[in-house]
Amino acid sequence: MDPRELKRPLPVSRRGVVLFSIAALGIIAAFALELSPQDLAPHAGGVEIAREFFSAALSPAIDYEAEFVPDGAPPFLIRTLGAIRRTLVFAAFAMSLAIVAGLALGFLASSGSGSATIQLIARLIIAAARSVHELLWAVVFLAAFGISPASAVIAIAIPFTGVLAKIFSELLDEAPDDAAYALRAAGTSRLRAFLFGRLPSAIPDMAAYSFYRFECAVRSSAVLGFFGFETIGYYIKASFENLHYHEVWTYLYALIAVVLAFEYWSAALRKRFAV
Amino acid sequence: MSAHSSIESADRTLAIRDLYRTRPRSRLVRASVVLFAFFALYAFLSPDVAWSDLFSARRRSNLSRFVDHDLIPYPLRDSGFSWSALTEWAGNLMRSHGLEAMAATFWISVLAIVIAGLASLLFAPLGAHTLANREPYGSSAKRSGHDAWRALVGTTRVAAVLLRAIPEYVWAFLLLAMLGPTAWPVIIALAIHNTGILTRLGSETIENLEVAPLESLAAVGASRRQLATLVALPLALPRFLLYFFYRFETCIREATVLGMLGVVSLGYWIADARGRQNYDEMVFLVALGAVLILLTDLVSYTVRRWIR
Known part of the structure; x- marks a missing residue:
């Protein structure tokens, strides 16, 4: 076993810390940008635009x-x-x-x-x-x-x-x-x-x-x-x-x-x- | 004596020739160099890039006006240089929208890359031939054969290709038309593009994993889901994180620029200053973007070294 592993100062691995921080930053970002899920719903014409655009493909x-x-x-x-x-x-x-x-x-x-x-x-x-x-x-x-x-x-x-x-x-x-x-x-x-x-x-x-x-x-x-x-x-x-x-x-x-x-x-x- | 030395030098020439013949080389590299040389030569000969146009009198006067007048912060234009006026000008810009735009650019790219990272964690195993087959890491006879699994891998890969081959700008255009000018269109456009890239890189990473641990666990009866979540993903995680941070760095760059389409990141204010022809402010904001990029590159570099 890697001796460094024995005296690990943190109860979770470094990767764990990084993964957790990434997830936390993602959530903070949503609040910092004042995003609301309602804005994700396309307005009436929006769906029509998407339909036309992709059917043209x-x-x-x-x-x-x-x-x-x-x-x-x-x-x-x-x-x-x-x-x-x-x-x-x-x-x-x-x-x-x-x-x-x-x-x-x-x-x-x-x-x-x-x-x-x-x-x-x-x-x-x-x-x-x-x-x-x-x-x-x-x-x-x-x-x-x-x-x-x-x-x-x-x-x-x-x-x-x-x-x-x-x-x-x-x-x-x-x-x-x-x-x-x-x-x-x-x-x-x-x-x-x-x-x-x-x-x-x-x-x-x-x-x-x-x-x-x-x-x-x-x-x-x-x-x-x-x-x-x-x-x-x-x-x-x-x-x-x-x-x-x-x-x-x-x-x-x-x-x-x-x-x-x-x-x-x-x-x-x-x-x-x-x- | 002279005969002897001429034989020796002939030997040496032969040896050098031998070394020359056996030097490492690759046809593919040569073909690429030739191909590029062809493109470059064609580009130089074609009239599309009117090079001399750049040195015409009109362009030169444009340039000198830009450097001598436009580029100089406006409080300094008449009164001459003073530190207090310069810092006051910069401070006002930072307070009115500079800091806010930097923060918005940062958070937009964070959210985009987190969404892309999560989506590609889901899709990457589906695009890996070694996991998505009838009997992952089992007997090789049962692995091959045309079945639904092949179709799944194929579909995932084609989807990933389409997602990343369409430029972010096209996605952003489409989403802006659909959703209106919130931050969402830029976030989703970046997320879509990067999902395509990270899925492909992720699938490749899983396929290139050391097979021994996976095969031995498969032999003692690990299910596909166990193999994917408990073995393949943890083994692939270091590489995943490497790619994640690499794409995060590009996200920051693209998020800055995508703002020019009308979303409040640095790009929005750069386009705004350009529209008002306040080039001093525009270049200041471009420099702010560079600072943001240098800072995030540094952070990402440090984190990557810390987890290695």
Whole structure:
């Protein structure tokens, strides 16, 4: 038996304490938010909305639902594909920026950087980048630049840089470092020892993790559409507000298909690596 | 002498080549890198992201107005910098809605993740092939075969996929239209999405459990319910809690943003300040959100270490 178990200071296990606190916090939350169960009952029109929305799931639109379609509008399915394409373009663009910046910051935040001060500064930058949601970055950039696809790309790239840099620095610290030591001992510069001694053995894990983040970037890019950028979320929101639920489902199915394809790919990748 | 050393160096080259050939590698990683490179190249070449637009004169003047004027807290704009004016401004914002919005964001995510956690505790065993079959952890001959159990596992998994593949924002939109603007739509939207995720992770955890204790208890006659509640769930609990806290961290982030749809969390006031074009206040509130996230990340990290 684990000796720690014998002199356990609490009559219940730590897990028990945590489970109990979670349940208690849940109840406190309901009171703190002054929630009432009556508000859970949908109002008269609400049930009708839900019924229409979910019955539309069985018959997604293959053409515009509106009676009046402006001249020159592409066929509906082509427009859906275009929205998906733009969603992927935003995500890929943001990810390629985030990978480059994440590599640099990740190196500076890892023990390879060689200076505790640099490491600390890099970690602070990472924490700041990570702790603001991409949509809030987008709102800030909208105010700073006005609406522009490039601001959506930077908005995604910043928090993703933070997350990638954090994981990269951990992977780099865990990577076997004998080659880097040997290179340093032979007089190689710190940067080269990093590039040729440490980086190569961490690359497969880093690639697997980056691909997983690409999947997340696709979701984020889709969601940015709800706030005015022309990704698929934009069309979902517009069709929803026009009560064109069949169109909403076509967009949703397209989005779900793309997300699931990425998810299965990256799940297969992660199975091979412990990320 | 020179012949000897050239043989030696040839040997070394061969050895290096050998090492190079036998280095660990994976086709899947390579295929992923190629796939991503293709996407990235396409993104750079496509005209969708008008990069140069960001440096046009209009954008630059926008940016300089934003940095030089909008971003500066308004009491400081004319009078120059003073600590007392700054703290008074920040204090007023905190008192009028900052603190309340932070608390609302926190409680919304707590309730959402608790509901999702409870629901997934119920659904996760139903989605695990090892528990949901004719004779869990019994003789393997009886475990397989097409029966109602397979359908149950399949249904649970498809439901979990649908719940999590639809973005929270779509759920929130739908629920706001149905229930009106209380905190419920955001709570339920987050709970639905996270139930999908936690159910999938939970089922996988149960399937990957060490089978020995489960099989030996099944052999002495433990029922399915006993196996699930008394063995599988306690064994899976550490992982469950890990995922629970990981999703709680994302809930805080999403709850902040979902407020922008019209529910009183931080996002509501951020959207409100944006609508009034009070960008100093907006950025202050965004920073408050970051503080909340850093604090909850720290708490969740500490708790996770404490129970490990």
